[in-house]
Amino acid sequence: MDANDEVHSIEHLSTRECWDALRSADIGRLAVIIDDHPEIFPLTYVVDHGTVVFRSAEGSKLDGVRSGYPLAFEVDGYDRSTSKAWSAVIKGTAEKHQDIDEAAAGAMLPLFPWQPGEKNHFVRIVPDQISGRRFPVQPSARRRPGIGEELDIE
Numbered sequence: 001m002d003a004n005d006e007v008h009s010i011e012h013l014s015t016r017e018c019w020d021a022l023r024s025a026d027i028g029r030l031a032v033i034i035d036d037h038p039e040i041f042p043l044t045y046v047v048d049h050g051t052v053v054f055r056s057a058e059g060s061k062l063d064g065v066r067s068g069y070p071l072a073f074e075v076d077g078y079d080r081s082t083s084k085a086w087s088a089v090i091k092g093t094a095e096k097h098q099d100i101d102e103a104a105a106g107a108m109l110p111l112f113p114w115q116p117g118e119k120n121h122f123v124r125i126v127p128d129q130i131s132g133r134r135f136p137v138q139p140s141a142r143r144r145p146g147i148g149e150e151l152d153i154e
Helices: 003-007 015-024 060-066 100-107
Strands: 027-034 037-044 046-048 051-056 071-079 084-096 121-136
Touching: 015 046, 015 071, 015 084, 015 121, 027 051, 027 060, 037 051, 037 060, 051 060, 060 121
Parallel strands: none
Antiparallel strands: 027 037, 027 071, 046 051, 051 121, 071 084, 084 121
């Protein structure tokens, strides 16, 4: 924690709080390196035994996790009751299920991709680091649609 954290009431989440945050969100963002450039993909996922698991079809996202570069996965949210935003990030590596037992176990996880099509690749993100924070959202920011409210247009 640094001086700015205290001034701005930023709370650093414990590892357990980070995992709770990861379990509470429906959508996360995967950040990978593809052709020496960062790319971000929204995806559905589940937390499973201290890892994050998602399904994918062949394509850029899978190429990014196969590259061997470190990756990051992030979720965030807003708690209306406390007027606080939060985020949790894991950094680590990806492992594709290697054998039939791992593939069968992955197929039993409640993973429901947004888009149709065959998403037969189950990828497990194994964290090296996990961090998170919670902070108050200033009242002027809450007046904008998208943070805790929706725009009502007639």
